[in-house]
Amino acid sequence: MTGNDTRLNDIWIKASPWVFTIALFALWEAVVLIFKIPPFFLPPPTAIAQAFVDYSGPILRNSWITFYATMIGFAMAVGFGLLLGLVVGWSRAIYAGLYPLMIGFNAIPKVAVVPILVLWFGIGFIPAVLTAFLISFFPIVVNVATGLATIEPEMEDVLKALGASKLDIMRKVGIPRTLPYFFGSLKIAITLAFVGTVISESVASNYGIGNLMLQAQAQFQVPLIFAGLIVLAIEGILMYLAMALLERRMTRWAQRSGFGQN
Amino acid sequence: MTGFVSLDGVSHAYGGGTGTLAVEGLTMSVEPGEFAAVVGPSGCGKSTLMKLATGLQFPFKGTVTVAGAKVAAPVKIAGMAFQAPTLLPWRTTLENLLLPLEIVQPHRRELPRKRAEYEARAKNLLTSVGLRDQGDKYPWELSGGMQQRTSLCRALIHEPQLLMLDEPFGALDAFTREELWCVIRDLHAMRKITVVLVTHDLREAVFLADRVFVMSARPGRIIVERRIELPRPRDLDVTFTPEFQDIVHELRGHIVKARQ
Ligand SMILES: Nc1ncnc2c1ncn2[C@@H]1O[C@H](COP(=O)(O)OP(=O)(O)OP(=O)(O)O)[C@@H](O)[C@H]1O
Numbered sequence: 339m340t341g342n343d344t345r346l347n348d349i350w351i352k353a354s355p356w357v358f359t360i361a362l363f364a365l366w367e368a369v370v371l372i373f374k375i376p377p378f379f380l381p382p383p384t385a386i387a388q389a390f391v392d393y394s395g396p397i398l399r400n401s402w403i404t405f406y407a408t409m410i411g412f413a414m415a416v417g418f419g420l421l422l423g424l425v426v427g428w429s430r431a432i433y434a435g436l437y438p439l440m441i442g443f444n445a446i447p448k449v450a451v452v453p454i455l456v457l458w459f460g461i462g463f464i465p466a467v468l469t470a471f472l473i474s475f476f477p478i479v480v481n482v483a484t485g486l487a488t489i490e491p492e493m494e495d496v497l498k499a500l501g502a503s504k505l506d507i508m509r510k511v512g513i514p515r516t517l518p519y520f521f522g523s524l525k526i527a528i529t530l531a532f533v534g535t536v537i538s539e540s541v542a543s544n545y546g547i548g549n550l551m552l553q554a555q556a557q558f559q560v561p562l563i564f565a566g567l568i569v570l571a572i573e574g575i576l577m578y579l580a581m582a583l584l585e586r587r588m589t590r591w592a593q594r595s596g597f598g599q600n
Numbered sequence: 601m602t603g604f605v606s607l608d609g610v611s612h613a614y615g616g617g618t619g620t621l622a623v624e625g626l627t628m629s630v631e632p633g634e635f636a637a638v639v640g641p642s643g644c645g646k647s648t649l650m651k652l653a654t655g656l657q658f659p660f661k662g663t664v665t666v667a668g669a670k671v672a673a674p675v676k677i678a679g680m681a682f683q684a685p686t687l688l689p690w691r692t693t694l695e696n697l698l699l700p701l702e703i704v705q706p707h708r709r710e711l712p713r714k715r716a717e718y719e720a721r722a723k724n725l726l727t728s729v730g731l732r733d734q735g736d737k738y739p740w741e742l743s744g745g746m747q748q749r750t751s752l753c754r755a756l757i758h759e760p761q762l763l764m765l766d767e768p769f770g771a772l773d774a775f776t777r778e779e780l781w782c783v784i785r786d787l788h789a790m791r792k793i794t795v796v797l798v799t800h801d802l803r804e805a806v807f808l809a810d811r812v813f814v815m816s817a818r819p820g821r822i823i824v825e826r827r828i829e830l831p832r833p834r835d836l837d838v839t840f841t842p843e844f845q846d847i848v849h850e851l852r853g854h855i856v857k858a859r860q
């Protein structure tokens with residue numbers, strides 16, 4: 339390949355996410371037009387755009403509430419998940435004891451927990467935050483614990499034969515090697531956190547995108563429902579990108595050394 | 601027994617004594633400053649022997665003493681190196697070398713104050729194994745042989761009295777391996793430390809060791825102890841002499857018998 343070709347190729351790779359997104363919406367519009375699909379069944383992107391204009395106030399306000407609740411729940415999940423992950427990864431006994439419990443907890447559909455949260459905290463903001471938290475801490479715990487539990491036994495032997503304590507081994511080896519796992523899990527956790535918030539909002543809240551979509555459905559404003567979906571997608575993508583960027587910055591050594599890829 | 605490292609009638613089974621025996625009635629003793637090599641069939645308990653001698657595992661029968669004291673906890677005076685270099689990928693070569701100094705006293709206390717001094721020591725050590733000016737590279741920027749050299753340096757940086765090597769050259773090509781034999785030979789001669797080397801390579805054992813211990817198949821114990829009288833310093837040329845070859849053949853015979 340010549341230098342010119344490579345550059346063209348690079349530009350194409352940079353542009354292709356936009357190209358594909360625009361192509362998807364164009365196709366969508368075309369399908370709706372050609373097959374004369376009624377807008378209350380599947381509204382065309384132009385109708386959704388119109389809904390964005392007409393309801394810009396409520397959409398902005400509610401998407402901010404959803405975002406805010408998600409970020410608080412996510413922050414709690416990071417703090418708690420990191421802590422629990424360190425505890426679980428610390429010893430084999432704790433790992434063995436807590437693992438089945440956590441699997442069981444993770445298997446519970448979080449929508450089933452919302453009524454209990456409502457019972458305790460009433461409807462609104464707090465159940466949304468807590469659902470986001472409950473749904474997103476699990477991958478963080480598992481990743482952190484895995485990072486600690488997979489220290490090479492030989493590395494541990496080298497340090498123990500030098501007289502290193504368990505704490506020394508964690509500080510010098512366990513925690514640094516866990517960071518790539520931790521930052522990797524944030525990408526998964528943040529998208530789950532949005533799911534949690536919206537579940538709770540659509541079951542038990544008067545605010546947020548989840549609630550907005552529920553009301554739009556009741557009033558048969560189908561373009562507004564889709565506008566809500568698109569807002570969620572955008573927020574999800576932005577936060578995912580932020581986490582991916584954070585991961586890249588914090589764990590350069592892991593990417594360059596190919597750590598965890600073998 | 602009076603050795604620097606002594607195992608006396610040691611039996612060990614993994615899994616709290618319920619599993620099958622890894623070693624049984626293992627008795628051996630290594631003198632201070634001696635270079636001992638341990639050879640034996642695969643799975644016979646050589647790595648287990650190393651763990652017992654460094655207090656990483658404890659026998660259910662028999663006693664292990666190191667430097668005159670009964671081993672009841674990890675020994676703290678040993679440098680170890682394995683077949684895999686086990687370097688930390690987030691640390692440069694130099695930072696990897698400093699790791700033991702962050703653990704072992706009195707270095708641990710003095711490292712913040714005397715960092716420059718310790719770094720100079722680490723650089724000298726790197727130079728002595730042919731890794732001059734490679735200290736700022738990350739392990740994954742080094743070849744396998746260079747990583748293994750770094751791993752050896754890490755085992756030596758805190759000037760341990762005891763060096764435990766478990767097949768450290770197993771993954772290397774023949775030329776690099778022979779080069780590192782000479783590195784280890786010189787380090788041993790210079791520092792007068794006690795070395796226990798586990799290897800599959802009989803030429804390696806005979807070239808480096810003062811005494812070669814041959815282990816039986818699992819559960820392992822020492823079946824032959826062979827003193828190597830070849831004069832020191834030994835040159836690689838010695839490996840082509842008939843005397844050398846005879847010893848290698850003799851040991852091979854023991855191992856073949858041990859495997860049956
Ligand atoms: N962590 C462990 N848990 C349970 N069994 C083990 C463990 N490590 C070793 N063993 C068993 O103990 C026996 C001796 O193992 P060891 O690793 O000491 O052999 P080895 O002589 O070093 O073998 P090789 O030459 O292949 O390295 C083997 O049968 C092995 O299955």
Ligand SMILES: [Mg+2]
Binds near residue numbers: 646647648766
């Ligand atoms: Mg072994």
